[in-house]
Amino acid sequence: MIYLDNSATTKPDPSVLNSFYQATERFFANPSSIHQLGGEAEKLLIKSKEQASQLLNVQQDEVIFTSGGTEGNNLAIKGIAFKHQGRGKHIITTEIEHPSVYEACNSLENLGFTLTYLPVDKNGVISIEDLTNSIRNDTILVSMMHVNNELGSIQPIKKIGEILKQYPKVFFHVDNVQGMGKVPLELKNSGIDLCTISGHKLHGLKGTGILYVNKKTTMYPLLHGGSQERSLRSGTENLAGAVSIVKALRLIKEREKTEVKDMYQLQKFLRNKLAEMEGVVINTPKEAAPHIMNISVPGLKPEVIIHMLGEKQIYISTKSACSSKQADESKILAACGYDTDRSTSALRISMSYDTTKSEIDTFLKALEEAVNQLKAVME
Template sequence: MIYLDNSATTKPDPAVLQSFQQVSNDFFANPSSVHQFGAKAEQLLLKAKEQAAQLLGVQKEEIIFTSGGTEGNNIAIKGIALEHQQRGKHIITSQVEHPSVIEACKSLEKLGFEITYLPVDENGVVVVNDLVNSIRKDTILISIMHVNNEIGSIQPIKEIGEIAKAYPKLFFHVDYIQGIGKVPLDLEDSGIDLCTISGHKIHGLKGTGILYVKKRTILFPLFHGGNQEQSIRSGTENLAGAVTIVKALRLIKEHERKDISNLYNLQQQLRNELELTEGVEINTPNKAAPHILNFSVPGMKPEVIIHMLGEQDIFISTKSACSSKQLDESKVLLACGYSNDRAASALRISISYETTKNEIDTFLQALQKAIKQFKEVLE
């Protein structure tokens, strides 16, 4: 099998699965229990927080364990909106965010909030001046993703963070789910108040995540209960899940230090070959995250290509897995100014540190053959 859909989810690392099994067997007590067994579970949870904080360069009190990216984004966006609505009801985001951000913002519009959806340029990147000009006295939150999940474009997070620092009553949230482990991002003294990470995108387990919440950032909790996770995320802690996402985070950071050049080389190989393939138009900008390459074959249905490749145990995708079953144009590509035909025929390759050159060679041969067969049928 050749798996090239790593932006949708990744294969869990064997070490991650082993740690989940061990913690589930040996530390299954409730960390909130007062007995000694519960205290051991609580100690392990605190250790996991310390390790996560160290890996991210933040303080352990700023780590909240969640069930993943969607929950993290919702806690951040709705938590700020509901807690600080007396200051204002204006939020700034972009037109190319993940559905968990776009839909969270749309839900707030029903509650009387006003959302500015910033446009992007042809590379899928927001224009910083547009963002600056959108800030108002009643703006309480900016939410911008770091790396786009469909085309891999990188947003100017550092610049936006510096701008956010000039507005002490405004919060800045970053969806770091696609960037973690591939494109470095400093959190400390960055102007970032909230940052979302998902475990299953970095060879961890589904149902695990981290939300960085900068000290003195107050959120309205979406869950009320036993006041776990500093009352931001009540509910019995998923201790095994917390340990595994920290394990996955450590492993992906090691790969980033040692193997990042290999990712860029594979992406360049894909780009070079696809540029020579008749009928293919590349949508990913030259300056992008190294693990994503998005391209279109106008006039061809992407589902047909995906199924033809799938019959050979080669797996790629169309757009975000959270919207891939909606058979319409990519909203991200439309926002970049591409045609409806190009936006409706987009395909996404997303590689991992485990992807090999031979796998890319095999995929490219199969793709070129599939395109040729499709065109012969049309003729």
């Protein structure tokens, strides 16, 4: 099997699975219980939070454990919107956000908020000038992804954070689900107030996540109950999930230090070979995250190519897994200004640190065969 759909989800690391199992088996008590077993569970939860904060270089009470990217993004966006709507109802985001950001913003429009959706260039990157021109007196939030999940394009988050420091009443949320462990992003003193991380994109488990919330940031909770997680995310903590995402975070950060250069080299090899392939056009910009490569094969249905590759146990995707079963057109490619032929025939190849050159060679051969076979049929 050759798995090249790592932007949709990654295969859990065996040591992450083991950490989840051990925590579930040994520390099954409720961390809020006052007996000894509850106390042991609480100690492990505190230790997990401490380790996560060290890995992210933030303070311990700035780490909120969540169920993943969608919850983290919704809590960040709606939590800021509901808490600070008395001061303003204007939010800035982009046209190429993940559905969990885009739809959350759409839902706020129905509640009387005003949204500015910043356009992007052909590389999927916003203009800093557009951003600064969009900031108003009633702007309360800027929400933007670090790495685009379809294209791999990287937004200038560091520069945006510096600009937003001049606007202390405007909160800055970053969706770092795709960037974590591949493209470095410093949170401390960055101007970033909230940052979303998802476990299952890091060889962790589905249903696990972290939301960084700067200690100066005030929010309205979406869940009310037992006051867990600084009262921002009530509910009995998923202790085993917290342990497992911290393990996954540590492993991916270690691999990033030693293996990211190899991944960039593999991406370069993949790009060069795809550029030579007749009928294939490359959508991912050269300055992109190392694990994503987006291409189009105009005139051919991407679903057919995916199924042909799947029969050979090679797995790639069309676009975001959260929208791949919806309309044919990639909203991201359309926002970049590409025509319908290109935006409706996109394929996404997404690698992990475990992807080998041999696997890429096999994939390239199978892709070329599939494209040639389909073109022959059409002629």
